[in-house]
Structures are given as C-alpha cells and as structure tokens.
Amino acid sequence: MLQGSTGVGITSPVTVLPGVGKTKAEYYAKLGIQTLGDLLRHYPRAYENRGEICLLEDARPDAKSAVILTVGTEPRVVRLRSHKTFLKFRAFDDSGVCEVVYFNQDYLKNQFRLGSIFRFFGKVERHGKGFAMSSPVAEAWSESAQLPPLWAVYRMTDGISPKQIAKDVAMALELIGGRGEDPLPEHLRRRRGLCTRAYAERNIHCPENWQALATARRRLVYDEFFCFALGAAMSYRATKTHGAPICANGDIAALTAQLPYHLTGAQARAIEEIRRDMARDVPMSRIVVGDVGCGKTVCAAAAMLIAVQNGRQAALMAPTEILARQHYSDLAPIFERLGISCALLIGATAAAQKRRIKEALAAPDPDRRIAVVIGTHALLSDGVAFAAPGLVVTDEQHRFGARQRAALSDKNAHAHLLVMSATPIPRSLALVLYGDLDLSKIDEMPPGRQRVDTFVVDESYRERLNGFIEKQIGQGGQVYVVCPAVEEQELPPDELALCEISSEGSVREEQAPLKAAVSYAEELQKTFPQYRVAFLHGKMKSAEKDAVMHAFSEGTIQILVSTTVIEVGVNVPNACLMIVENAERFGLSQLHQLRGRVGRGTRKSYCVLVAGGTGTIGERSRARLATMRTTYDGYAIAEQDLAQRGPGDFLGTAADGSVRQSGGLAFRLADAGEDSATLTDATCDARAILKDDPTLQEYPALAALVQATFAVDAGLIS
Numbered sequence: 001m002l003q004g005s006t007g008v009g010i011t012s013p014v015t016v017l018p019g020v021g022k023t024k025a026e027y028y029a030k031l032g033i034q035t036l037g038d039l040l041r042h043y044p045r046a047y048e049n050r051g052e053i054c055l056l057e058d059a060r061p062d063a064k065s066a067v068i069l070t071v072g073t074e075p076r077v078v079r080l081r082s083h084k085t086f087l088k089f090r091a092f093d094d095s096g097v098c099e100v101v102y103f104n105q106d107y108l109k110n111q112f113r114l115g116s117i118f119r120f121f122g123k124v125e126r127h128g129k130g131f132a133m134s135s136p137v138a139e140a141w142s143e144s145a146q147l148p149p150l151w152a153v154y155r156m157t158d159g160i161s162p163k164q165i166a167k168d169v170a171m172a173l174e175l176i177g178g179r180g181e182d183p184l185p186e187h188l189r190r191r192r193g194l195c196t197r198a199y200a201e202r203n204i205h206c207p208e209n210w211q212a213l214a215t216a217r218r219r220l221v222y223d224e225f226f227c228f229a230l231g232a233a234m235s236y237r238a239t240k241t242h243g244a245p246i247c248a249n250g251d252i253a254a255l256t257a258q259l260p261y262h263l264t265g266a267q268a269r270a271i272e273e274i275r276r277d278m279a280r281d282v283p284m285s286r287i288v289v290g291d292v293g294c295g296k297t298v299c300a301a302a303a304m305l306i307a308v309q310n311g312r313q314a315a316l317m318a319p320t321e322i323l324a325r326q327h328y329s330d331l332a333p334i335f336e337r338l339g340i341s342c343a344l345l346i347g348a349t350a351a352a353q354k355r356r357i358k359e360a361l362a363a364p365d366p367d368r369r370i371a372v373v374i375g376t377h378a379l380l381s382d383g384v385a386f387a388a389p390g391l392v393v394t395d396e397q398h399r400f401g402a403r404q405r406a407a408l409s410d411k412n413a414h415a416h417l418l419v420m421s422a423t424p425i426p427r428s429l430a431l432v433l434y435g436d437l438d439l440s441k442i443d444e445m446p447p448g449r450q451r452v453d454t455f456v457v458d459e460s461y462r463e464r465l466n467g468f469i470e471k472q473i474g475q476g477g478q479v480y481v482v483c484p485a486v487e488e489q490e491l492p493p494d495e496l497a498l499c500e501i502s503s504e505g506s507v508r509e510e511q512a513p514l515k516a517a518v519s520y521a522e523e524l525q526k527t528f529p530q531y532r533v534a535f536l537h538g539k540m541k542s543a544e545k546d547a548v549m550h551a552f553s554e555g556t557i558q559i560l561v562s563t564t565v566i567e568v569g570v571n572v573p574n575a576c577l578m579i580v581e582n583a584e585r586f587g588l589s590q591l592h593q594l595r596g597r598v599g600r601g602t603r604k605s606y607c608v609l610v611a612g613g614t615g616t617i618g619e620r621s622r623a624r625l626a627t628m629r630t631t632y633d634g635y636a637i638a639e640q641d642l643a644q645r646g647p648g649d650f651l652g653t654a655a656d657g658s659v660r661q662s663g664g665l666a667f668r669l670a671d672a673g674e675d676s677a678t679l680t681d682a683t684c685d686a687r688a689i690l691k692d693d694p695t696l697q698e699y700p701a702l703a704a705l706v707q708a709t710f711a712v713d714a715g716l717i718s
C-alpha cells in the first residue's frame with residue numbers, strides 16, 4: 001500500500017486530518033472526496049498569480065493585482081447601525097496611498113500593526129487621489145520570507161472555504177506526500193523525463209513557480225493516462241478468465257450459403273477470430289471495427305449462429321429502435337430458414353408480446369426456447385433472462401456508454417461478448433477506449449462499392465444546391481440534410497487575474513448563422529412545397545423518431561432534415577444526397593459517418609458540405625473540409641481529426657450534445673487533446689509493462705494507485 005510511516009495512506013479517510021470531522025467529511029464527499037488520495041487529486045482549477053508584484057499606480061483596473069504595502073495608520077473598527085462592522089486603515093507604497101477595508105472581520109485588527117508590511121492581493125481601485133482595496137488577501141511580508149508566487153484556486157462547495165481546502169491539502173501532503181515508493185517504475189520515469197510523484201503532488205497544489213507547475217502537471221497527466229490504460233486492461237483480464245460456454249462447432253457454411261455475395265477477406269478473418277475465441281472457455285471480449293458499410297452485421301450473424309449451433313442463445317443490442325428493427329428484418333429470415341427461432345424486443349413491443357418473449361427466452365426446454373433475440377436496451381430491463389446465454393452482441397458501440405455495455409455483459413457474466421463499431425479509432429486512442437477488448441479490424445470494403453462524390457461549397461452555391469436537390473428527387477432519390485444542434489455560446493469567465501493551467505489559445509470563430517433542424521425544415525418545405533420534408537432531432541421521443549425514420553425509409557418523405565441522430569447505422573439505400581450545413585462545426589470523422597448514410601444502394605450518390613464563415617476563417621475551414629473530397633479511408637480521416645481537433649470527437653460529446661463515450665474518459669487534469677503525445681506514451685508504456693507482468697505483481701505501489709484511481713475515475717463506482 002501507499003502508506004506513510006504513520007500508517008496513513010492514500011486510502012485513509014479525510015477524517016484522519018486534524019479539524020476534519022464528520023460534518024466536514026460530508027461536505028468533502030459532495031466534491032467526491034473521501035480519502036486523502038481523493039483530496040490530493042482534487043487539483044486546483046486555476047492559479048492566482050500573486051508573485052507578480054506591481055506598484056499601486058500600475059495595478060490594472062480590471063484584474064486582481066499583488067502589491068506590497070506598509071500599514072500607515074492604526075486600523076479602526078467602524079460600527080454600523082445594522083450590527084455590521086468594518087475595519088479600515090491606510091497602507092502605502094512608493095506610488096501612493098491605499099485605503100484598505102475589511103467587512104465584519106474586526107479580529108484582523110491586531111494583525112495590521114502600524115509599520116508592518118504585507119503582500120495584498122485583490123482589486124486595486126482608484127479612490128480620490130489615492131487607491132482603495134476591499135477585503136484583499138493579506139500575507140505578512142519580509143525580504144527573507146518566501147511567499148509562494150502562485151496560489152491554487154479550488155473548486156469548492158458550501159461548507160468548505162478555499163482556505164480550508166488549502167490547509168487540508170497541505171496537511172495531507174505533509175502526512176503522505178513523498179512517503180513510500182514512487183508508484184511509477186523508475187525506468188519509465190527516467191525514459192519519459194518525468195519528475196517524482198511527490199514533487200508533482202506538492203507543486204500542483206503549491207507550485208514553486210510556473211516551471212515547477214508545468215513539470216508537475218506533466219507527471220500527473222502521464223499518471224492519469226497510465227493508470228487508466230492499466231486499469232482498463234487489468235479489469236478485463238481479472239474478470240475474464242474462464243466459465244464461458246465452449247462453442248466448438250464453428251461451422252458457418254449454413255449462413256454463407258444463404259448470402260447473395262462472398263465474404264470479403266477481412267470479414268472472413270474477423271469471423272475466424274470470433275470462431276477461435278468462442279471455442280475457448282474464456283469469455284470472448286472482441287470488438288469488430290470497420291468503416292460504415294464494410295459488412296459488420298454478417299460477422300455478428302456468424303457469431304450468433306455459432307452460439308446457437310452449440311446449444312446457446314444469442315442477443316444483439318442496437319442503440320435505436322429503428323436499427324434494431326432493421327437488423328431483425330435482415331437477420332430473422334436467414335435464421336428462420338435455418339430453423340432458428342428469432343424475436344424482436346424493443347420498447348414499442350406490446351406488453352403481452354414482451355411477456356411471451358421473456359418467457360420463451362427463459363424456457364428450460366430448448367425446443368420451446370427463443371434462440372436469438374434482437375433489440376434495444378429493452379434487453380437490459382428486469383425480467384429479461386436467458387436460459388442458456390451464449391453470446392451478447394452490441395452494435396454501434398460508440399452510442400453506448402461503457403456502463404451499458406458492462407450492464408449487458410454483467411447480466412450474462414460468462415457469455416461471450418462481441419461489440420461492433422463503425423467509428424475508426426486512431427491507434428493511440430484504441431487502448432484507452434477499448435483497452436478491455438480484442439480488436440478485429442475490417443479494412444476492406446465489399447467489391448463494387450461506389451464512391452460518394454463529395455463537394456465543399458459556401459453560401460453562394462445555395463441556389464445551385466436547391467436545383468441539385470430537385471434534380472435528385474426528380475430522379476426518384478431522397479435527400480438527407482444535417483444541421484448542427486444549436487448551442488448557447490458561453491462566454492469565458494471574467495477572471496483575468498486567474499491563469500488557467502491549460503492556456504486556451506483558440507480563436508473564436510465567426511459562425512455562419514446556424515441552421516437549426518426544425519426551422520430549417522420549415523424553410524425547406526417552403527422552398528419545395530411539392531415534396532414532403534420532415535425533421536428529426538435528439539429531443540424527440542423515440543417513437544416519433546422511429547415513425548419519421550420509417551416514413552423516410554418507405555420513401556414517403558423525400559427530404560429529411562436532422563441533427564446527427566441519423567449518424568447511426570441506418571440503411572436507406574434510396575438516399576443519394578447528403579447535405580451537411582455548417583459542416584465546419586463537425587469533425588471529419590463525423591462527416592465521414594454522415595457520408596456513409598448515402599451510397600448504400602445502386603444510385604450514384606453525393607455529399608455536399610456547406611461551410612459557413614467568411615474571410616480567412618472560412619478559407620481555413622474549407623481547406624480542412626477539402627480532405628473529405630479526396631479521402632475515403634475512415635482511418636486516415638480519424639488520424640487527421642485527432643491531429644487537427646484532438647480526440648474530443650472520439651472521447652467526448654458529439655456535436656448534437658449526446659455523450660458518445662461515457663465512463664472513464666473524464667480525466668481530471670489531462671486533456672486528451674492537448675496531451676495526446678503523453679497519452680500515446682502512457683498507453684504504450686502500459687501495454688509494455690502488462691505484457692511482462694499482467695497483474696503488476698512487481699509493482700505494488702503502482703497496483704495500489706491504479707486500484708485507488710481507476711475505478712473512481714472510470715465511473716465504475718461513483
């Protein structure tokens with residue numbers, strides 16, 4: 001354990017700190033702080049720059065400043081009628097005299113002796129011919145006293161003052177900081193040029209200077225990534241050791257015989273990997289990643305067949321009802337021809353039908369049992385239990401959080417798990433996102449796929465674009481129009497004296513007016529009164545969404561205006577034109593996903609990216625989008641996205657605000673974008689260390705840190 005000589009360690013409760021009792025501990029719990037380790041990982045959200053001393057007359061009017069003043073008059077307490085008091089005195093430096101005031105803090109009177117010198121930090125205001133400061137932070141100053149130049153600012157909660165947090169952190173550092181072994185193996189620390197953990201913890205909270213702060217931060221960011229990568233990989237290994245149903249009969253000829261095509265080499269390889277996994281008693285944990293349209297569904301079907309052939313049941317969970325229905329209508333006929341019973345279980349399934357399905361899933365008699373069930377997260381609901389669980393498949397995994405994925409496999413602890421995703425993940429992120437899964441990559445498209453011709457245009461093409469829409473629909477095609485979700489623009493907080501650790505250097509882009517789905521659909525309906533225009537957005541009820549999607553796939557709607565909710569694997573082969581408005585707001589990977597919604601049938605298909613913005617900003621975004629004209633490889637696009645926008649698109653939230661990857665990716669200090677080089681180093685080191693020592697037996701301090709941090713940060717326990 002990471003313990004100091006006092007027997008106190010990172011897992012000790014905060015109540016071991018003097019002055020922290022039950023009440024304070026409850027307040028701390030509100031900040032997610034229960035142990036000393038949690039407290040030390042409650043990193044400052046910003047730092048006050050108190051080390052940069054100026055003269056009163058040079059103080060900026062709009063920000064807090066640090067000044068060194070000598071107390072020039074005896075402090076006087078003034079009582080007001082309202083029982084309030086204020087303490088008042090004058091203090092000076094070489095440039096002027098300042099009136100200093102504190103409200104309701106008479107007890108400070110003795111601190112400010114005539115002639116004593118303080119470093120005051122606060123807003124300096126002009127006051128007559130002189131200056132005034134109201135309730136500044138005061139620290140006794142002398143030439144020899146080493147006052148810290150940077151002062152941590154913490155996220156707070158009621159009941160705990162900033163001072164209290166600073167004091168408790170300092171105490172925690174004293175108790176456990178620097179005691180015991182550095183959790184990071186020495187050879188890694190040296191190779192990556194990192195400071196010790198003790199130095200990092202001290203300097204992130206009480207930095208000696210900016211340099212020390214940067215050094216500290218680099219180490220802690222590394223540790224966050226490193227622990228996450230280790231934790232993800234180890235939690236998988238720990239739970240997946242044995243107990244899975246051995247599915248030795250991996251013959252899928254009955255399936256392939258029914259397909260109107262031959263499997264691609266990549267599909268065959270993925271199926272072979274699945275077949276090998278399922279023949280063992282170690283539960284499979286595999287993800288099949290491949291570009292939209294590469295044919296992942298048939299891999300899932302093969303796995304499901306293998307499970308059923310070996311006397312087991314298989315479940316396929318899709319993120320939306322529309323997608324679940326689509327899988328069901330594609331797969332059920334195939335399975336039924338093989339004499340395999342198949343059911344659809346979604347929220348919209350009638351209650352009586354639901355009950356029958358649940359009974360048939362749990363039926364002890366194999367002849368009366370449903371072997372294959374396809375559905376949405378309705379499959380996770382209570383009362384869904386399998387008599388002989390064999391395989392769980394989740395489709396379009398990026399739409400599910402880690403928790404939901406875990407929920408379905410927890411329900412069927414020993415079942416084989418197969419996950420499918422169309423989001424090509426840059427290599428450096430794969431371990432972070434899918435560290436617990438083995439990877440099958442489908443890097444080959446079925447033959448004869450046509451390319452979706454892509455154009456980048458600006459507003460001046462609007463007329464021509466409308467003409468193009470008309471032409472496509474005139475020829476019997478259908479059109480998607482995607483708009484970004486409208487977001488409130490947030491202004492940066494007016495805290496000029498606060499120096500945020502991660503400097504935000506980005507230029508605020510001038511935006512073209514955002515096309516919001518609903519109003520834009522109305523606009524388009526006016527432009528095209530002869531067609532049916534409908535809209536789709538994330539806030540609609542799922543039944544409404546399904547109805548619209550259904551009408552679109554039936555062809556009764558010609559133009560579908562939508563936020564990115566249609567991004568997920570829906571198949572409308574007749575759709576041949578994808579228009580993306582404000583395309584500059586999307587990541588390239590996301591645009592690639594959107595583009596994958598067309599070109600799924602025999603019609604020649606097009607993608608038009610309408611980029612807003614004017615001047616150089618407009619030019620820059622059009623240049624970025626131009627990649628889409630020439631590149632059709634999802635992985636190449638993903639790598640570009642990572643380089644240009646950071647990994648937010650893969651880790652964070654989507655443009656429509658929905659959470660793409662929940663669980664485990666909210667790092668405290670690290671910014672997977674800014675720190676992507678460190679992310680690559682740390683994940684690579686984690687992989688290497690586990691290869692030789694899968695349980696970290698030789699690194700007890702590291703194992704303890706992973707244990708103390710991973711589960712909390714991964715959202716596995718809250």
Ligand code: ADP
Pocket residue numbers: 261262263264267290291292293294295296297298422446447569571
């Ligand atoms: P995704 O990987 O996006 O889930 P699907 O599994 O939905 O892709 O497949 C897309 C389309 O490609 C489907 O219509 C499917 O029938 C077809 N398909 C899959 N594999 C092949 C193949 N090897 N040859 C030809 N068409 C294929």
Ligand code: MG
Pocket residue numbers: 296297395569
């Ligand atoms: Mg799919």
